[in-house]
Amino acid sequence: MTTLYARELEIALLAVQRAALLTRRVFRESAEQKGTVSKDDASPVTVGDFGAQALIISALRHNFPRDAIVAEEEASVLREDTRLRDRVWGLVRDTKLSDIGAEGLLGGAVPDVDSMLHLLDQGQSQGGRIGRVWTIDPIDGTKGFLRGGQYAVALALLEDGDVKVGVLGCPNLPVDDSAPLTENIGLEVGNDKGRGVLFAAVKGEGATSRPLGTGTLAEGHKIHMKPLIDMKNACFCESVEAGHSNQSEAAKIAQKLGITKPSVRMDSQAKYGSIARGAGDIYLRLPTSKSYQEKIWDHAAGDLIVREAGGLVTDTRGNRLDFGVGRTLASNSGVVAAPSAVHSQVLDAVQEVLGLKK
Numbered sequence: 001m002t003t004l005y006a007r008e009l010e011i012a013l014l015a016v017q018r019a020a021l022l023t024r025r026v027f028r029e030s031a032e033q034k035g036t037v038s039k040d041d042a043s044p045v046t047v048g049d050f051g052a053q054a055l056i057i058s059a060l061r062h063n064f065p066r067d068a069i070v071a072e073e074e075a076s077v078l079r080e081d082t083r084l085r086d087r088v089w090g091l092v093r094d095t096k097l098s099d100i101g102a103e104g105l106l107g108g109a110v111p112d113v114d115s116m117l118h119l120l121d122q123g124q125s126q127g128g129r130i131g132r133v134w135t136i137d138p139i140d141g142t143k144g145f146l147r148g149g150q151y152a153v154a155l156a157l158l159e160d161g162d163v164k165v166g167v168l169g170c171p172n173l174p175v176d177d178s179a180p181l182t183e184n185i186g187l188e189v190g191n192d193k194g195r196g197v198l199f200a201a202v203k204g205e206g207a208t209s210r211p212l213g214t215g216t217l218a219e220g221h222k223i224h225m226k227p228l229i230d231m232k233n234a235c236f237c238e239s240v241e242a243g244h245s246n247q248s249e250a251a252k253i254a255q256k257l258g259i260t261k262p263s264v265r266m267d268s269q270a271k272y273g274s275i276a277r278g279a280g281d282i283y284l285r286l287p288t289s290k291s292y293q294e295k296i297w298d299h300a301a302g303d304l305i306v307r308e309a310g311g312l313v314t315d316t317r318g319n320r321l322d323f324g325v326g327r328t329l330a331s332n333s334g335v336v337a338a339p340s341a342v343h344s345q346v347l348d349a350v351q352e353v354l355g356l357k358k
């Protein structure tokens with residue numbers, strides 16, 4: 001199929017694949033020492049987050065030098081801590097796709113440590129409603145990554161605030177689209193067998209899944225949300241951290257809908273990928289505070305992948321997620337993602353429990 005965004009999609013898939021290789025190396029080779037530092041908001045960042053972001057920005061700068069970039073991390077900690085900087089540099093220097101042609105498409109290696117720091121700082125765009133903006137979450141679910149659970153490398157292209165291309169690399173999800181959804185918290189180091197998926201979507205062209213490889217891209221195949229015939233059997237996903245989504249309200253909503261299965265708690269946008277391929281059905285993210293604004297890099301790729309797989313994604317007020325208002329989803333509150341046919345029923349229950357019904 002010819003796609004309007006064929007080149008963007010190919011580069012995004014390869015860039016995410018290469019960054020995911022780097023994160024896997026960090027997990028394998030630095031089981032005890034992931035170079036974790038605490039950010040100003042007390043959330044963790046590791047050498048894997050920095051390294052993955054530098055590699056993705058390098059690929060984007062090589063291919064699309066005029067596009068803006070909104071990325072989660074920046075280099076200031078590394079400019080102060082040279083030991084940490086050198087660990088990240090070692091990873092960035094040594095992580096390559098196994099196929100020379102594919103690596104060449106990404107522009108090859110980052111030349112030196114200063115270029116790496118410079119690249120890391122190229123993700124500070126304020127985003128907005130105009131033009132092309134890439135948004136990067138180099139490791140989404142850093143806490144999941146640290147505990148050997150689910151995490152995702154997330155990349156999306158926005159055009160005038162609308163998501164056109166979304167890619168999620170999920171190194172710890174089963175390759176098999178029909179594998180049952182489990183929490184997978186605490187995978188053993190090196191136990192990658194049968195794991196690693198790349199999800200992707202282009203606006204208007206559907207969503208796909210393929211194995212996460214090390215060189216040229218594997219063939220993708222179309223994925224679809226599962227038709228939810230009986231709400232009783234629905235499987236809903238939510239965050240592992242109670243601070244990221246209100247779990248007691250989610251339980252009340254599930255009860256109201258007649259869902260009998262316990263929720264599956266999973267870190268990162270792996271939740272969006274999992275419901276998009278029918279391994280789960282519903283993803284709820286319920287605000288835990290009025291002041292927290294969701295970040296665009298935590299949702300852009302997942303939002304498009306679910307919608308292109310036959311789902312609807314809104315906030316708890318029933319509005320589409322608006323990626324055109326800056327680095328955060330300032331005009332939204334929470335996330336309700338479900339198959340289109342049942343989304344209004346799920347949203348009704350959410351609004352009743354949250355007291356949002358007019």
Ligand SMILES: Nc1ncnc2c1ncn2[C@@H]1O[C@H](COP(=O)(O)OS(=O)(=O)O)[C@@H](OP(=O)(O)O)[C@H]1O
Binds near residue numbers: 239268
């Ligand atoms: N208070 C609050 N509310 C909502 N979301 C928050 C909050 N604080 C942080 N974050 C963001 O949550 C991202 C991880 O979300 P998850 O769904 O993976 O959460 S969890 O790890 O499963 O608990 C996480 O993404 P990463 O930092 O990329 O891991 C954060 O951007």
Ligand SMILES: [Mg+2]
Binds near residue numbers: 044045142
């Ligand atoms: Mg973070």
Ligand SMILES: [Mg+2]
Binds near residue numbers: 140297
């Ligand atoms: Mg994130």
Ligand SMILES: [Mg+2]
Binds near residue numbers: 137142
């Ligand atoms: Mg992150």
